[in-house]
Amino acid sequence: GTTLASAAAGKGRYFGTAVAASHLGESAYVSTLNTEFDSVTPENEMKWDALEGTRNSFSFGSADRIVSHAQSRGMKVRGHTLVWHSQLPGWVGGLGAADLRSAMNHHITQVMQHYKGKIHSWDVVNEAFQDGGSGARRSSPFQDKLGNGFIEEAFRTARAADPGAKLCYNDYNTDGVNAKSNAVYAMVKDFKARGVPIDCVGFQSHFNSASPVPGDYRANLQRFADLGVDVQITELDIEGSGSSQATSYGTAVNACLAVARCTGITVWGVTDKYSWRSGGTPLLFDGNYHKKPAYHAVLSAL
Numbered sequence: 323g324t325t326l327a328s329a330a331a332g333k334g335r336y337f338g339t340a341v342a343a344s345h346l347g348e349s350a351y352v353s354t355l356n357t358e359f360d361s362v363t364p365e366n367e368m369k370w371d372a373l374e375g376t377r378n379s380f381s382f383g384s385a386d387r388i389v390s391h392a393q394s395r396g397m398k399v400r401g402h403t404l405v406w407h408s409q410l411p412g413w414v415g416g417l418g419a420a421d422l423r424s425a426m427n428h429h430i431t432q433v434m435q436h437y438k439g440k441i442h443s444w445d446v447v448n449e450a451f452q453d454g455g456s457g458a459r460r461s462s463p464f465q466d467k468l469g470n471g472f473i474e475e476a477f478r479t480a481r482a483a484d485p486g487a488k489l490c491y492n493d494y495n496t497d498g499v500n501a502k503s504n505a506v507y508a509m510v511k512d513f514k515a516r517g518v519p520i521d522c523v524g525f526q527s528h529f530n531s532a533s534p535v536p537g538d539y540r541a542n543l544q545r546f547a548d549l550g551v552d553v554q555i556t557e558l559d560i561e562g563s564g565s566s567q568a569t570s571y572g573t574a575v576n577a578c579l580a581v582a583r584c585t586g587i588t589v590w591g592v593t594d595k596y597s598w599r600s601g602g603t604p605l606l607f608d609g610n611y612h613k614k615p616a617y618h619a620v621l622s623a624l
């Protein structure tokens with residue numbers, strides 16, 4: 323393949339990027355997107371605050387623009403994200419338990435039905451575990467008021483809303499074997515044992531010098547795949563530049579390719595110009611949309 327998407331397709335994988343609706347009027351952004359990628363993840367437009375800032379009043383406009391761009395170009399769409407403690411409108415945190423449960427299920431159902439048939443994988447729950455060694459759940463309105471069962475309730479509701487979408491749990495600092503990934507692993511194992519509908523686990527894979535690509539990345543992806551779920555690299559970016567950044571990107575891509583159930587890779591943005599890591603250069607295209615050494619390393623790994 324001569325593009326990221328065509329090379330990945332040759333290996334049976336998709337190659338995606340996060341996209342912001344606000345950049346879809348920029349020709350260099352759009353041409354790079356259209357040429358190189360075959361899956362998109364709305365970077366912010368499908369988060370709760372963007373879609374339902376006011377209870378039961380849904381604003382799908384920006385997310386719809388990304389979905390229709392993708393569909394007109396034959397790209398797939400990852401849905402991100404239904405239940406997350408962040409970018410959550412204030413009204414959600416003010417609800418009592420019974421009301422919060424119905425608001426959560428209503429949000430999942432309305433959003434998934436709106437996009438039914440158009441999303442290959444949904445991040446149903448994002449970042450529900452704490453960092454560090456405890457393996458505990460992160461405090462959030464959902465965790466604090468509904469308890470541990472909120473995650474499986476969200477997945478059951480999601481399955482009913484769009485049975486054709488793959489349902490993923492997504493998190494960061496779970497890329498290698500550690501206490502946090504062990505806790506997610508135990509949850510997925512339990513879900514599979516009890517028939518809770520889960521199809522995939524997303525590994526965000528935001529890497530930097532303090533948190534480099536783990537040496538056991540492949541082994542960690544493989545142990546999750548061995549539970550009977552797909553795995554996906556969902557938000558890949560790697561701080562740095564030049565050949566060391568390129569080498570790390572190659573290592574990350576090779577980890578996915580070595581795991582049969584690693585179905586695709588998404589990088590968290592098209593160009594360094596718009597990376598969420600302000601001032602950083604963690605992506606495959608520089609601010610002028612020129613291919614970086616990291617791009618060439620990914621293409622040759624694929």
Ligand code: XIL
Nearest residue numbers: 365366402403448494526557590598
């Ligand atoms: C980030 C976006 O890239 C930013 O534009 C926004 O300001 C904050 O969220 N984990 C996730 C993503 O799951 O949704 C986050 O995206 C990055 C970390």
